[in-house]
Amino acid sequence: KVHILGGIGLDLKDYSYSPAPVDPVNFLFIGRLLKEKGIFEIIDAIKIVKHKFPNTKFTILGGLDSQNMGALSKSQLDELIAEGLFEYPGHVSNVKDWIANSSVFVLPSYREGVPRSTQEAMAIGRPVITTDVPGCRETVVDGVNGFIVPCWDAEALAEKMCFFIETPTQINPMGLESMKMAHQKFDAEKVNNRLFEIMGLNSSYEKIG
Template sequence: MQANKKIVLIGTTGSSFYGFRADLIKQLVSEGHTVYALTSEYTEQCLEKIKVLGAIPVTYQLSRGGLNPFADIQSFLQLKKILKNLQPDIVFSYFAKPVIYGSMAAKAAKVPTVIGMLEGLGYTFTNQPEGQSAKTKLIRNIQVLLYRMAFPCLHKMIFLNPDDQYDLMQKHNLKVAEVHILGGIGLNLEGYPYSEAEMSPVKFLFIGRLLKEKGVFELITAMRLVKVKYPQAHFTILGAIDHQNMGALKQVELDALLEEQLFEYPGYVTNVNQWITDSSVFVLPSYREGVPRSTQEAMAIGRPVITTDVPGCRETVIDGLNGFLVPKWDAEALAEKMCYFIENPEQVNLMGLESYKIAQEKFDADKVNSKLIEIMGLKN
């Protein structure tokens, strides 16, 4: 019988624990382990939701996006003190900064097992049509230097896709004793029941922040191209403007597009599964992902996917089977595949069924969490 363990999960936003880690936390708690959730961005409501899962919330300070070395040193020292007090058996950090400073703090606190997980490499590792700016390259070099300091503190490292492992570890000669490819953080599939799509008309759906890196500008160009050929084509965009991001769609641009009536825009919604059910085809022309959750959700419900042949996105589509992979930054290719579904509506549910089968096999949270628990060394 596996002895009960103290497990510390180190993240940033409180919502990430109950939004993406809920099933894992509940499973660990049900097996008798004590779980602490360390969060740096939270509300009292967030902390209550974490408690409902059975975890013990602990708050700490961390600037998720800043590059202030003094603030980051303070975060490291605070994490080290918390971990020394808790004396956990396992520390599991996710997101870039927690992996860096959480892992170093865990080693300093002599934690027996230290695990990191990167669900994507972020914008500094994302190619741009015009090339990366000097500032972006500098920030990436700083990140790599910090990873070079942190990775020797890790016993195990988890990536969602093999491209991320290659682009970070192989290219920069970083080493960890054990490396695992998870293939997606998974979904509670009960929340995404399969349904056949309606095709009168074929409805295209995009879900994501309205960012350049999500391919939103290529999507808008592709929509216009499709509308020239099929004026009644129906598009929906779900997601908020990220006003803090330099690559975000501007509010004035969004207002002009809505005036043009190019697409339906409900904004940010919480009932994503209902919108997917009401759609026919899911579209994500992103520049790079870990393994996109929105695509997993669409596949679970049984929708074909048009996405880009880039890291993370290519993990979700077998080209021609459950959708199409198109070249990045190519609005014409994207429009062509959307037109294909308008012209061949019978393919929507045929390919959608294949998406459903792939989701059942690859993206079931029970299977993913079972793999994570095995990586943690907690299998009975």
Template sequence: MHHNKTIVLIGTTGASFYGFRADLIKRLVQDKHVVYAFTSEYTNQCLEKISALGARPVTYQLSRGGLNPFSDLMALRQLVQKLKQIKADIVFSYFAKPVIYGSIAAKWAKVPVVIGMLEGLGYTFTEQPNGQTLKTRIVRNVQLLLYRLALPQLDHMIFLNRDDQQDLLEQHHIHVAQSHILGGIGLDLSQYPYREAPIEPIRFLFIGRLLKEKGIFEFIDAIRLVKSQYPNAQFTVLGAIDHANMGALKQHVLDQLIDEKLFDYPGYVTDVQSWISASSVFVLPSYREGIPRSTQEAMAMGRPVITTDVPGCRETVVDGVNGFLIPKWDAQALAERMCFFIKNPEKVNQMGSESYKIALRSYDVRDVNEKLLGIMGVSD
């Protein structure tokens, strides 16, 4: 057993540590490692929740979306100083900017093991129906330049799906010592118990930020097509408007859709389990993902999935077995697949149980964490 390593996790939002890293942190602490959590967006409550997991929160300054090279260089300098003070044995960064600056800082601070994880390549690598804007292409080129500088500093690079590895490393000839495909960051399956789906009426559920690239506009168009044939079909949308994002659904449009009673909109919720439980079919017409957590949650609870044949989404569905893969940007194809479940309600739980089997096999956080501990070199 490798005891007493000092492990630094570098992320951005405080919520990402207790939302997505809680099981990993608890496992590392249980194994007697000292864990630091570096966060650049936080509240006091966030820091308390991180401390409650057994990690030591450290704050640093990094603008998640900003393109100011001077503030990014200041962040880099700050990270180097803090990592030297801590004398880290392992640095594990996730999300684009922490992977870039955290990895360079770790190398400069002479940290023995440097690991990066990208849970998706983000909007700059996402194809759009009308092509990418000039600004997006410029940002993508800057990002690629930074990846070329940062990724060769890594001992291990982790992706969730094979497409991301191919589209970043292979297509752009970026060398990394070792790269791994994780296949999803995993769930505590006990929190998402299997429940047979209600089928009278069939209720379709979308969970995600209300963004163009999550497929919200295709979902809305598809609802109209389905309702023209089956006016009693029911739809629920969960998720907040991301006002900072140019591709967000506008508030006044959302208000009109709610007035029109096109779908139920409870907004952003924390208890997704009860909403999945009340639904029949999960729908995510996204343009690109890492491996979407919402789909994993729906599958664990036994829901069939309709999603797009794009990186990250195609990994979650065996077409015709636990749901359907549809072409991206295609509201008509989405409507047809939703109508299939309305016409064949017996298929809901039949396909849902296949989703459940896949989730047990692929999305158990304990198995995922064992893989991560192995990559870190701290497994038994």
């Protein structure tokens, strides 16, 4: 018999809900700057959105990976920053603060487990735009707490970004749905208890320490 648990979950006590700032709308991507994370799609989508809504803010968090053939290069990154397409603080330690200061979380990845960064964004109460691939699609009910777009489709990604810019009143209601879903699906304690049930152990174990 096979059981699918999904993500290992989060200690939700470490994540406080906060309403999203929406003026201006600020989109956040967290991940290494790799092709497989959808970095090139998000860059193309940003260009589309900026053409229509030049004041929209975008923030990209994550390190360069010069050893990876599919990585964004340092020269490409420098050029994009010089164009003013997005803010790039690089790799940061205070990820939760950046999520709290964002409006919408975006991860157009080609493949994932259940992305921890998305779970964190949901726990803080941010709507999510992500791709229709295993792992990512488990984080979104399309139209409820965000949107699922086809993989490799910058135009579809830009379209959903534009939805939030044009209807910012949907950001916090969808973000609340994300938070509810995080508590239902990504609570580490519930995930652990489910694992104990599957293993036939008593889930009300005593915590050590």
